[in-house]
Amino acid sequence: MPELTITDTDFRIGDEPLQIISGSLHYFRIHPGQWADRLRKARLMGLNTVDVYVPWNLHQPHRGSPLTMEEGLDLPRFLDLAAAEGLYVLLRPGPFICAEWEAGGLPAWLLTEPDIRLRTSDPRYLEPVERYFEQLLPLMRPHLATQGGPVIAVQVENEYGASGLRDTAYLECLVAALRAGGVDVPLFTSDQAGDLADGGLPDILRTVNFSGNAMKNLATLREHQPAGPLMCAEFWSGWFDRWGGGHETRSAAAKAESLDEMLSSGASVNIYMVHGGTNFGFTNGANDKGRYRPTVTSYDYDSPLDEAGDPTEKYWLFRDTIAKYAPLAAEPVPAAGPKLALEGIRLTEHASLLAQASRLGAPRRATTPPTMEELGQNFGFVLYETVLPSAGAGMLRTAGVHDRAQVFVDGQPIGTLERESEETALSLRSPAPNARLSILVENQGRVNYGPRLRDWKGIAGPVTFKGDTLTGWTVTPLPLTALDGLSYEGQDIEPGPAFHRGTFDVPQVADSFLHLPGWSKGNAWINGFALGRYWSRGPQRSLYMPGPVLREGANEIVLLELHGVGDPVAHLRQTADLGFPE
Structure with a gap:
């Protein structure tokens, strides 16, 4: 040229x-x-x-x-x-x-x-x-x-x-x-x-x-x-x-x-x-x-x-x-492409994230919680685990989480800390000495504009319970770049974050939009292709699914749901739902 x-x-x-x-x-x-x-x-x-x-x-x-x-x-x-x-x-x-x-x-x-x-x-x-x-x-x-x-x-x-x-x-x-x-x-x-x-x-x-x-x-x-x-x-x-x-x-x-x-x-x-x-x-x-x-x-x-x-x-x-200012090509503009519709895709297989974290990342030991960057990780989640040294009620305090932390004791959900709400502490009860504390932290996206670009992820600084600093952490990076290691042997939906898998047949490949009414927050994959995050908070209530990620015949859908779903059903529809106008 x-x-x-x-x-x-x-x-x-x-x-x-x-x-x-x-x-x-x-x-x-x-x-x-x-x-x-x-x-x-x-x-x-x-x-x-x-x-x-x-x-x-x-x-x-x-x-x-x-x-x-x-x-x-x-x-x-x-x-x-x-x-x-x-x-x-x-x-x-x-x-x-x-x-x-x-x-x-x-x-x-x-x-x-x-x-x-x-x-x-x-x-x-x-x-x-x-x-x-x-x-x-x-x-x-x-x-x-x-x-x-x-x-x-x-x-x-x-x-x-x-x-x-x-x-x-x-x-x-x-x-x-x-x-x-x-x-x-x-x-x-x-x-x-x-x-x-x-x-x-x-x-x-x-x-x-x-x-x-x-x-x-x-x-x-x-x-x-x-x-x-x-x-x-x-x-x-x-x-x-x-x-x-x-x-x-x-x-x-x-x-x-x-x-x-x-x-x-x-x-x-x-x-x-x-x-x-x-x-x-x-x-x-x-x-x-x-x-x-x-x-x-x-x-x-x-x-x-x-x-x-x-x-x-x-x-x-x-x-x-x-x-009005430049010649247009004589050829016609292509019409909107066909869209796939398929209601009621049931996700029948389930795998607990907490139970299978070691299948998705290599655990390592740390005295204090390292950041995601210190782990050499770019995207995804980090699971921090240790024991609570004493029983009874107390405050769990952090120096801050980037960006969203779900807290569990012996696998049971206790609460959530959100950076967006400037939350750094929550009250919990340890049922016995050496109860298992698990903190699942999500990187929700690093800052892309302005003076706050040094946006580390995970947990930085000490975590305390009843004023005592917790040590002896097992830290598992969860970039979720591949989900092949998961086992879906169990059919029951367990409490806490879990992967849900299902299959659906496609007669002809086309674009579509994944709709997830009843689901709370998580991530979606189609045939291993990461569509992105969903969140009932909105405004967005559907995920775009490019036709090329599908194949004629059987296809796989996997959802990581962070909070829980009553009826694990997904829908492919012909139109997007990006929410109500601002």
């Missing part, structure tokens, strides 16, 4: 001016079997470009390990598919991406460094960033426009002005690393209007992010950048949801009007998101602006393409708007 150049007034591809009309797509939030479909629909909406983040934490889950580009992380394949659609690419490799993604894409293993200063020129942070780029950039070079690929520009960091860190040397180090790695296409930064002064660098194109007031925000960008094309790098088409809130929506008509304003002014735009996708598995992030708030599994984002990739009203309004 031809190269992008930046003049004092516009972008140019070769000798021709280019108004970038882009949309964000995250390959890591889309089943790889559906990448081509989503890219095609993005092009048919009128886009000439797609914008994509790179999640460092998934590509390098362990310090010093080679980058993985397998299956759903095959970024080179995604870029090839974009090129095959004739789409340009804006690549945003981070290292920090925010994106409502776990830890903003930063690997959990960074937190094993005491007092590390993330997103700064602290050598303990910058050295692994440079090693990451040394592995990533050679894989990206063949996809740069200067090498005939689709990547026309690369972002430096992400909304750095909002970090409050003001470490210009850090941004300069990133630029140097990108250039040393062979990135010879234009670079850019992106910030919200109020952060433009702190997030940019001289001689690097600035862009602005916003939801509305397009002309005002573009004018602010012009104040900070007297020459060069104007671009909104994130025009927020919707918003994300948090557990316990409402479902966020944004007016399609109002968004189309803002898009029209930008395009009519000659500005370039990237729609964030054109298709949001899903926080599969344990990958959702969280916010902490004084109170911890985890993000839900769905990343539908009220986007033009919904979570299943089907066009919405917003898609058609955006397409009509874009058609």
